[in-house]
Amino acid sequence: MKVTEPRLTAALDRPSADVRLFLLYGPDESTAMAHAARLARAMGQGAERIDLDGPTLRGDPARLSDEASSLSLFGDARYVRVTGAGEESLDAVEALLAADQAGNPVVMIAPTVKATGKLVKLALTSDRVLAFACYPPNARDAAAVVSELARAQGLRLSPAAVQRIVRGSDGDRAVMAREVEKVALYCDAAPDRPRDADEGVLDAVGADIAEGEIGDVVNASTSGDVMALTEALRRMGGADSSPIPVLRALGRRLVSLGDMRAAVEGGEGIEQVMKRHRVFWKEEAATAAAVRRWRIDDLIAAQSAARRTEREVIAAGPAGRVIADAFLLRLARRAATRG
Numbered sequence: 266m267k268v269t270e271p272r273l274t275a276a277l278d279r280p281s282a283d284v285r286l287f288l289l290y291g292p293d294e295s296t297a298m299a300h301a302a303r304l305a306r307a308m309g310q311g312a313e314r315i316d317l318d319g320p321t322l323r324g325d326p327a328r329l330s331d332e333a334s335s336l337s338l339f340g341d342a343r344y345v346r347v348t349g350a351g352e353e354s355l356d357a358v359e360a361l362l363a364a365d366q367a368g369n370p371v372v373m374i375a376p377t378v379k380a381t382g383k384l385v386k387l388a389l390t391s392d393r394v395l396a397f398a399c400y401p402p403n404a405r406d407a408a409a410v411v412s413e414l415a416r417a418q419g420l421r422l423s424p425a426a427v428q429r430i431v432r433g434s435d436g437d438r439a440v441m442a443r444e445v446e447k448v449a450l451y452c453d454a455a456p457d458r459p460r461d462a463d464e465g466v467l468d469a470v471g472a473d474i475a476e477g478e479i480g481d482v483v484n485a486s487t488s489g490d491v492m493a494l495t496e497a498l499r500r501m502g503g504a505d506s507s508p509i510p511v512l513r514a515l516g517r518r519l520v521s522l523g524d525m526r527a528a529v530e531g532g533e534g535i536e537q538v539m540k541r542h543r544v545f546w547k548e549e550a551a552t553a554a555a556v557r558r559w560r561i562d563d564l565i566a567a568q569s570a571a572r573r574t575e576r577e578v579i580a581a582g583p584a585g586r587v588i589a590d591a592f593l594l595r596l597a598r599r600a601a602t603r604g
Contacts, residue, residue, distance in 0.1 A: 314343075316346055420454045528541075
């Protein structure tokens with residue numbers, strides 16, 4: 266059945282034997298991962314987590330129901346997390362719902378499935394499934410998320426501080442949560458000792474990434490300027506800066522370049538195309554270089570690679586920055602060879 270976010274979070278905080286599957290679908294994988302982490306906390310620190318993925322379930326559909334009904338080796342709580350699921354997981358979900366018993370909850374993260382797909386339709390018709398669509402929040406929703414995260418940490422953020430965290434995180438829930446936690450730690454805030462925080466506190470802890478720095482990284486990586494990219498990554502520097510907003514901005518940039526490249530291949534001049542797309546004058550040189558270097562097929566492949574890298578970064582935790590930087594450098598070198 267389809268549920269609202271409040272009902273989902275309540276169910277994740279107190280998993281019921283009546284719910285066999287939490288299906289988290291839609292493109293906002295960061296939000297889905299945050300909900301999956303909520304289930305992990307509810308299961309307890311000693312809980313055993315079984316990790317599966319879509320390709321595994323495609324090859325062995327019975328694996329999901331087997332893991333959901335198996336006992337932990339040491340008698341601890343147990344749950345199953347499925348990442349990268351798609352329509353290939355349909356048979357596995359059908360087997361899970363048809364099984365005589367399934368004592369361990371399953372949370373399935375399916376970023377590529379559509380609301381009209383067979384997997385979601387199955388979930389919506391079953392009272393053993395809670396299905397929730399994860400989409401990137403708009404500016405108003407993202408601000409509400411930051412405010413709620415802050416209240417849970419005992420923080421009273423000023424409106425300007427809330428908006429700054431939203432901009433710096435590009436609306437990514439995991440990044441917003443981490444920035445709020447960082448500010449709460451700095452302020453020694455907790456639910457029983459609330460603290461106020463404004464932009465001055467954000468300055469003190471460096472709780473966002475400058476939008477200009479993100480643009481420098483994206484422009485350099487797509488135009489093939491390896492030296493400029495290296496310098497831009499160095500300026501972003503600290504280990505605390507999340508690569509997720511950069512990868513999201515890169516994805517939008519690749520889509521825009523695809524539109525411009527299609528227009529150029531249709532006979533329109535580059536200058537005219539950039540004017541129609543309102544390219545900022547400081548970015549005209551890098552944009553023109555990128556449009557000349559990339560072909561439509563390559564831009565589509567780069568978009569897929571950027572999305573895949575984002576998933577790898579989320580899964581890698583603190584090591585994600587290294588993965589993102591390596592991908593951006595590979596992208597820049599590839600663009601450079603297309604001159």
